[in-house]
Amino acid sequence: MSSPAAWVADHLRAAIGSLGRLSRTRVASGMTAAVLGISLALPATFLLLLQNIESTTGDWDSGAQISLFIAGGVSEEEYRALATELEQRSQVQRTEVVTPKAALEEFQGISGMEGALELLDENPLPPLIVVVPSAELDAGALDTLTGELGQLEQVDQARLDLEWVQRLHAIMELIRRGVWLVAALLAITVVLVVGNTIRLAIENRREEIVITKLIGATNAFIRRPFLYEGAWYGLGGGLLAVSLVELGRALLYGPARALSELYGTGLLLHGLGASGTFWVLASGIGLGLLGSWLAVGRHLASIEPR
Amino acid sequence: MIRFEQVSKRYPGGHQALSGLSFTVSRGEMVFLTGHSGAGKSTLLKLIPLLERPTNGQVIVAGINLSQLGQRRIPFLRRRIGMIFQDHRLLHDRTVFDNVALPLVISGLPHREIGKRVRAALDKVGLLARERVYPITLSGGEQQRVGIARAVVTRPPILLADEPTGNLDPALSEEIMRLFEQFNRVGMTTLIASHDLVLINRLQQRHLVLTEGRLVEDRPAGASA
Numbered sequence: 169m170s171s172p173a174a175w176v177a178d179h180l181r182a183a184i185g186s187l188g189r190l191s192r193t194r195v196a197s198g199m200t201a202a203v204l205g206i207s208l209a210l211p212a213t214f215l216l217l218l219q220n221i222e223s224t225t226g227d228w229d230s231g232a233q234i235s236l237f238i239a240g241g242v243s244e245e246e247y248r249a250l251a252t253e254l255e256q257r258s259q260v261q262r263t264e265v266v267t268p269k270a271a272l273e274e275f276q277g278i279s280g281m282e283g284a285l286e287l288l289d290e291n292p293l294p295p296l297i298v299v300v301p302s303a304e305l306d307a308g309a310l311d312t313l314t315g316e317l318g319q320l321e322q323v324d325q326a327r328l329d330l331e332w333v334q335r336l337h338a339i340m341e342l343i344r345r346g347v348w349l350v351a352a353l354l355a356i357t358v359v360l361v362v363g364n365t366i367r368l369a370i371e372n373r374r375e376e377i378v379i380t381k382l383i384g385a386t387n388a389f390i391r392r393p394f395l396y397e398g399a400w401y402g403l404g405g406g407l408l409a410v411s412l413v414e415l416g417r418a419l420l421y422g423p424a425r426a427l428s429e430l431y432g433t434g435l436l437l438h439g440l441g442a443s444g445t446f447w448v449l450a451s452g453i454g455l456g457l458l459g460s461w462l463a464v465g466r467h468l469a470s471i472e473p474r
Numbered sequence: 475m476i477r478f479e480q481v482s483k484r485y486p487g488g489h490q491a492l493s494g495l496s497f498t499v500s501r502g503e504m505v506f507l508t509g510h511s512g513a514g515k516s517t518l519l520k521l522i523p524l525l526e527r528p529t530n531g532q533v534i535v536a537g538i539n540l541s542q543l544g545q546r547r548i549p550f551l552r553r554r555i556g557m558i559f560q561d562h563r564l565l566h567d568r569t570v571f572d573n574v575a576l577p578l579v580i581s582g583l584p585h586r587e588i589g590k591r592v593r594a595a596l597d598k599v600g601l602l603a604r605e606r607v608y609p610i611t612l613s614g615g616e617q618q619r620v621g622i623a624r625a626v627v628t629r630p631p632i633l634l635a636d637e638p639t640g641n642l643d644p645a646l647s648e649e650i651m652r653l654f655e656q657f658n659r660v661g662m663t664t665l666i667a668s669h670d671l672v673l674i675n676r677l678q679q680r681h682l683v684l685t686e687g688r689l690v691e692d693r694p695a696g697a698s699a
Contacts, residue, residue, distance in 0.1 A: 174582040384553035385580045
């Protein structure tokens with residue numbers, strides 16, 4: 169190639185030329201782009217949902233509580249003193265004492281088992297100190313604190329009410345793996361669809377390729393429009409995927425907001441945003457290029473003028 | 475400009491297309507290549523832009539020994555050779571202008587320069603008024619002239635034509651051959667395969683005769699049959 173300007177001009181010509189060809193077969197290229205769009209929209213939706221769930225459950229960590237069940241034989245004065253003592257610790261934000269009597273009343277209020285409870289001679293419920301740890305503690309520090317409190321003489325058992333959050337995180341990790349697996353499969357689908365489409369395009373233009381080779385076109389020159397075609401498909405699919413995701417979000421927005429109001433959480437269903445949109449488009453273009461690159465590598469070399 | 479040294483070509487399957495061919499075409503010469511169909515004219519022409527490679531012997535074009543030319547350099551060799559085919563080999567989904575412009579686009583010429591050169595080439599073959607039409611709407615002779623314009627638009631030092639008048643009537647054939655003479659006169663080394671002996675004899679150019687892949691006669695310019 170002679171100069172940078174000529175190089176740029178060549179690329180522009182190839183890019184615009186292949187776009188022109190695609191627009192001449194609008195229905196067929198539209199359908200290909202739709203297949204790509206759906207294939208890209210599915211993993212994008214899953215990943216977005218995951219992200220939303222994570223951002224919602226993220227602040228639930230701070231809602232952790234440690235329940236200290238007091239051993240039998242510890243008097244009310246003693247455990248009230250313990251509660252006050254614990255409050256002095258820097259890791260503890262506040263404590264709350266639940267006497268057996270209060271616990272029983274609460275239990276009667278919600279369980280509807282007043283009759284059954286009345287049959288009991290004495291109150292079977294142990295006294296309880298609810299410790300609210302300070303918000304800065306992470307999961308590891310919470311575990312350590314729970315262990316320490318469990319060692320206290322007056323405490324029968326200490327339980328961190330974080331287990332279910334941890335379980336949720338474990339489940340999320342599992343789902344995340346699954347989503348990436350599905351995303352990988354759909355990425356392969358995109359590559360194959362583009363590859364096959366480009367293979368057909370090469371077949372349709374066999375005569376043109378032969379003639380341009382005859383008059384001295386380099387392989388790079390012949391390859392270029394097909395690579396751009398793949399990239400255009402990828403971009404089209406990516407744009408479609410972004411629209412599908414945003415459309416889906418718009419349809420779910422009302423119910424999601426109602427739900428978030430009921431639970432008093434922050435806004436549910438964040439959108440793709442600038443970076444998400446960028447990644448969807450970039451993966452579309454990247455996969456489109458990869459597919460066309462594979463097709464071009466396999467099929468162009470076999471076309472030689474005779 | 476073009477030198478063949480003991481060139482043989484055997485196709486896979488055993489057909490011996492050329493055997494022990496040696497000749498030289500000097501810079502600026504115009505040479506006709508004749509012989510019956512299957513005598514090896516097309517094969518000989520295909521060896522020059524490396525559409526085929528010889529089984530034995532050497533082909534030297536513009537000082538380059540083609541047996542030492544790597545695959546990646548072939549496009550640049552072909553850009554220096556204008557080729558004309560009996561079946562024109564035009565792109566039917568592009569206009570006459572775009573067809574003729576293709577070699578310049580491939581060479582990466584600036585847009586403005588392309589327009590100028592394409593019109594000059596079309597003017598020379600008398601088709602300037604038809605630049606916007608599609609080749610399919612042209613007659614056979616006109617399509618061949620588009621092919622010629624495409625071959626000469628880059629002003630290549632070498633011009634090769636394989637049966638350029640094969641499907642044309644005598645008057646049109648002569649017109650085409652006169653066109654080649656004009657290009658030859660401005661310095662293009664021209665090699666034309668044809669079996670139109672009457673016309674060739676009238677043009678009084680150098681004339682190679684092939685029979686079954688062998689060179690049987692090398693008649694210098696000016697000698698008549």
